[in-house]
Amino acid sequence: MKSKKDAFNDNSISVPFVIPMITKEDKIAINNALNSVLLTDGPKLIEFEEMFSKYTNSSFAIGVSNATSALMLSLKSCGIGKGDEVIVPDLTFVATASAVIHCGATPILADVEEDTMNLDPLSVRRSLTKKTKAIIPVHFAGKICKIREIIKISKENDLKVIEDCAHALGSRIGKKHAGTFGDVGCFSFYPTKNFTTIEGGMIITNSKQISDYTKSTRNHGITKTLNNRFSSGKPWEYDIEESGFNFRLDEIRSALGLSQMKRLDKFNDLRKKASEYYTSQLSNVKGITTPMDSKNNENSFHLYIIRITKDFPISRDILFKKLLDKGIRTSVHYKPLNQFSLFKKMAKSYDKLKISNLLYDEILSLPMYPTIKKSEQNYVIDTIKNEIKKY
Numbered sequence: 001m002k003s004k005k006d007a008f009n010d011n012s013i014s015v016p017f018v019i020p021m022i023t024k025e026d027k028i029a030i031n032n033a034l035n036s037v038l039l040t041d042g043p044k045l046i047e048f049e050e051m052f053s054k055y056t057n058s059s060f061a062i063g064v065s066n067a068t069s070a071l072m073l074s075l076k077s078c079g080i081g082k083g084d085e086v087i088v089p090d091l092t093f094v095a096t097a098s099a100v101i102h103c104g105a106t107p108i109l110a111d112v113e114e115d116t117m118n119l120d121p122l123s124v125r126r127s128l129t130k131k132t133k134a135i136i137p138v139h140f141a142g143k144i145c146k147i148r149e150i151i152k153i154s155k156e157n158d159l160k161v162i163e164d165c166a167h168a169l170g171s172r173i174g175k176k177h178a179g180t181f182g183d184v185g186c187f188s189f190y191p192t193k194n195f196t197t198i199e200g201g202m203i204i205t206n207s208k209q210i211s212d213y214t215k216s217t218r219n220h221g222i223t224k225t226l227n228n229r230f231s232s233g234k235p236w237e238y239d240i241e242e243s244g245f246n247f248r249l250d251e252i253r254s255a256l257g258l259s260q261m262k263r264l265d266k267f268n269d270l271r272k273k274a275s276e277y278y279t280s281q282l283s284n285v286k287g288i289t290t291p292m293d294s295k296n297n298e299n300s301f302h303l304y305i306i307r308i309t310k311d312f313p314i315s316r317d318i319l320f321k322k323l324l325d326k327g328i329r330t331s332v333h334y335k336p337l338n339q340f341s342l343f344k345k346m347a348k349s350y351d352k353l354k355i356s357n358l359l360y361d362e363i364l365s366l367p368m369y370p371t372i373k374k375s376e377q378n379y380v381i382d383t384i385k386n387e388i389k390k391y
Ligand SMILES: Cc1ncc(COP(=O)(O)O)c(C=O)c1O
Pocket: 065, 066, 067, 068, 069, 092, 093, 095, 096, 138, 164, 166, 167, 187, 188, 189, 190, 200, 201
């Protein structure tokens, strides 16, 4: 395999883990936005928000600086604060739980299901206490979790549901998009995500109260947009009702988002094909478990995660190293939260986290990006299969 441009300038890499796709059109969109006089809090943001709310069929979309700030503002908009408990999956990126800590509340780590790797509704039930105020399900790797069961639990117990959709751009059940099942949905446009604004995020909701709260607190708590302030004649005449932050999404990132989002469904289709090809070639390999099949559009195929079980001749860690030696970048998503120093101190769990800890020893994310070539996938597949032949 020929070496490919690597994020860390390693010439030995032939199959990177992800490749961000910034096209000629994206560059034109960025340049046009750079030529504007208004560089933040402007028309491109409004256009991007409108496109996103239309795509996800939600009443409001609020652009923010990243998904972590989206989660923080969403929790605060739901009234989560000191003394409250918020249930999160143990197998997720740290931001899901650190957003809870930033609000003064305690993350409660719940276990995941072995087949979907998503938050287990039974573990959620075992994690409920009088202090529970919200649940943050993550649509892990892009696959929608058992969201209807989680909504049922929330209704029975008067809880808020904040969906972490960082992996789930375009994931839906039928026509209903990830992020529209609960009270609020939070998306990430980080460079590895299904489309990127480099840094960036979006909140979606059908609640005017959540929309108004997050719109003002992303911008210092100011109750008016720049446009409203200047068109009113007295730009300094605004009120502050809440202490806010600077979590704005600027015009350049919004313009990039508008341009990238046009290709989201096409990108996701290519991801789906690449995932299906991996599965067709790896599902019969002894010691490897491929991801569960997904129906309809319920999966954005953000990550392709296999399990290296004890029937495989070498461990996950050794396979990771062997693949890297052959120029293939893979990764592990994620080290479970309960194993981090911060969450040992600041989080709690009322359930055994058996599955997330078991999965952690076995999971391996294979290279996945819309433009991955069959020859690149075959190289990954053959390198894995060759390991069996050696034993
Ligand atoms: C599940 C999950 N939640 C939240 C985040 C945070 O996103 P951001 O980097 O946009 O703040 C990420 C980022 O990777 C993520 O994977």
